[in-house]
Amino acid sequence: MNTAAVSTAGPVSVWLSSEEEPGQTSWFGGPQEIAYRLSRQRDLLWTEPKSGEMATITITPEHTGQTILGLGTSLEETTVHNLARLSPERRREILTRLADASEGIGLNLFRITLGSADFTAEPFYSYDDMPEGGTDFEFEHFSIQKDIDLSIVDTVKLLLSINPEALLFASPWSPPGWMKTSGSLIRGSLKEGKRYTAALARYYRLALQAYREAGIPIFAMTLQNEPLLETGYPSCHMTPERQKELAIALRRELDEHGIDTRIWIFDHNFSDAWDYTLPILNDGAGYASAEGIALHDYEGEPEVMSALRAAYPDKPLYLTERSLWGTRGADRMAQYFRFGASSYNAWVTMLDSDIAPHQWTDIPGPTLFIRDAAGSDRYWVTPEYYLLGQYSRFIRRGAVRIASGGGMNSVNPVVFRNPDGGYVALVVNCTDRDQDFRLLCEGRQFTASLPAGTVGTYCWVAVLD
Structure with missing residues (x-):
């Protein structure tokens, strides 16, 4: 069975949304400014794995979980x-x-x-x-x-x-x-x-x-x-x-x-x-x-x-x-x-x-x-x-969850593969400071900095071996 491999030529698209006064009744008083609102960021590129102290998220595409309704x-x-x-x-x-x-x-x-x-x-x-x-x-x-x-x-x-x-x-x-x-x-x-x-x-x-x-x-x-x-x-x-x-x-x-x-x-x-x-x-x-x-x-x-x-x-x-x-x-x-x-x-x-x-x-x-x-x-x-x-906005019906690990306590991931073969990685930063991380998948990596109190969605296209 073929497994999906990361397209080394393709970019990783990035969107961010941030929290503001989460769960507070102040929101009933009127709108407030929100730093990131499904805001598109600059694309990221895949590189060879590199050294450096940062949280590491690992993805194993061959290990799949449930299908998303x-x-x-x-x-x-x-x-x-x-x-x-x-x-x-x-x-x-x-x-x-x-x-x-x-x-x-x-x-x-x-x-x-x-x-x-x-x-x-x-x-x-x-x-x-x-x-x-x-x-x-x-x-x-x-x-x-x-x-x-x-x-x-x-x-x-x-x-x-x-x-x-x-x-x-x-x-x-x-x-x-x-x-x-x-x-x-x-x-x-x-x-x-x-x-x-x-x-x-x-x-x-x-x-x-x-x-x-x-x-x-x-x-x-x-x-x-x-x-x-x-x-x-x-x-x-x-x-x-x-x-x-x-x-x-x-x-x-x-x-x-x-x-x-x-x-x-x-x-x-x-x-x-x-x-x-x-x-x-x-x-x-x-x-x-x-x-x-x-x-x-x-x-x-x-x-x-x-x-x-x-x-x-x-x-x-x-x-x-x-x-x-x-x-x-x-x-x-x-x-x-x-x-x-x-x-x-x-x-x-x-x-x-x-x-x-x-x-x-x-x-x-x-x-x-x-x-x-x-x-x-x-x-x-x-x-x-x-x-x-x-x-x-990114996870399609019929997507499957992909096994992911690492990043805990600073950035928390969950990853999906859509029916068209595209990948969606959700990364959550619950801390009060920016967090740098790398995401490793099938011999390649990208690195990103996720702002404090923000969720990032990282999407890329895969090709088949």
């Missing part, structure tokens, strides 16, 4: 609410900056919610709400009309018109209240019995069908956002045994109706990932029903992904929720990929300058875009947009 963010109701309060021109401009690969940062994987999440301006709703004590096992009252009325459907369709290659995955925060022990979207669990499991599977299938009929195919869905959480917004506790039963029922339901949406299990924190997924994937029918494992990063460490990948090598790992700030956040994202994630999604794309609207239980950090709440047709961009773009 995509990178993106969410189009939950809070974001759509803020977009809808801007002019059509501004709305299209923002979606273009998100999803277009040449005019924006090329995000290609977006999360939507099935019914209400905690980030919404609206009273909580599902697609089949009933009066207290009522049931609707025949789903005579089922409708996604609320999503249409709130401009969610039109916003997603506009996004897909800008980037037809974008994929969507959906996550429910709660089944309809009449299916739950709490009788409400808030707290509780799915009522016992296969009748309720079958009803929820049918409910999900109807939602996927309704979106497809509206012109929006759903590539994948998770079965329950954060199934180990019960709290004061839409939520539902779901044991792994119950989720296995639901995964099997939903896969059967989808197959019977010709729907190829993939099922991603879990959708919660690293800390509980191992114990939750084993009862599902160690069962033959459960294993066959689940295409992948969805993960959040609010508790635990990403190393668990290495164990999951070793135990279930045919089940991709997806980082479905975690917003990150600054170079520490960019480094955390690099860790996700180094430990085996096939995707990354930020959570919440646009709040306004009043840090609204939302019904979460804490104060959110700054989002990629912030709308001016004063009522003008104005928004501004935070550094996180550009830092995410250091990844998403």
Whole structure:
């Protein structure tokens, strides 16, 4: 088998983005200067390896890891609410900056919610709400009309018109209240019995069908956002045994109706990932029903992904929720990929300058875009947009991660090879001073100086032996 070798004649193109007040609420007060914003730098050239004291990054192209599905963010109701309060021109401009690969940062994987999440301006709703004590096992009252009325459907369709290659995955925060022990979207669990499991599977299938009929195919869905959480917004506790039963029922339901949406299990924190997924994937029918494992990063460490990948090598790992700030956040994202994630999604794309609207239980950090709440047709961009773009603008769907080492404690790398053979090396400098480094690959090197608090993306073309 041929291995890719570095083209000694080709240059290395370089882009930089820097942090500024990472994660601080000061960003809600208005735009600030950012030193580097996906700023193109002078090309670098390959040389023979040379001596000199500096951090060294090593790349071994023959050692490959997981395949990348995509990178993106969410189009939950809070974001759509803020977009809808801007002019059509501004709305299209923002979606273009998100999803277009040449005019924006090329995000290609977006999360939507099935019914209400905690980030919404609206009273909580599902697609089949009933009066207290009522049931609707025949789903005579089922409708996604609320999503249409709130401009969610039109916003997603506009996004897909800008980037037809974008994929969507959906996550429910709660089944309809009449299916739950709490009788409400808030707290509780799915009522016992296969009748309720079958009803929820049918409910999900109807939602996927309704979106497809509206012109929006759903590539994948998770079965329950954060199934180990019960709290004061839409939520539902779901044991792994119950989720296995639901995964099997939903896969059967989808197959019977010709729907190829993939099922991603879990959708919660690293800390509980191992114990939750084993009862599902160690069962033959459960294993066959689940295409992948969805993960959040609010508790635990990403190393668990290495164990999951070793135990279930045919089940991709997806980082479905975690917003990150600054170079520490960019480094955390690099860790996700180094430990085996096939995707990354930020959570919440646009709040306004009043840090609204939302019904979460804490104060959110700054989002990629912030709308001016004063009522003008104005928004501004935070550094996180550009830092995410250091990844998403260059890593193509179908890229594979390439083994890389060295550079730790001063510059932290993660490296990919795109389907066209091009290489993308992300290097993160979390320190407060400039860092010099060399990158070694197949007998050649380039050297660079990465400014303090900055992420660099280094791209080059490879040729085949």
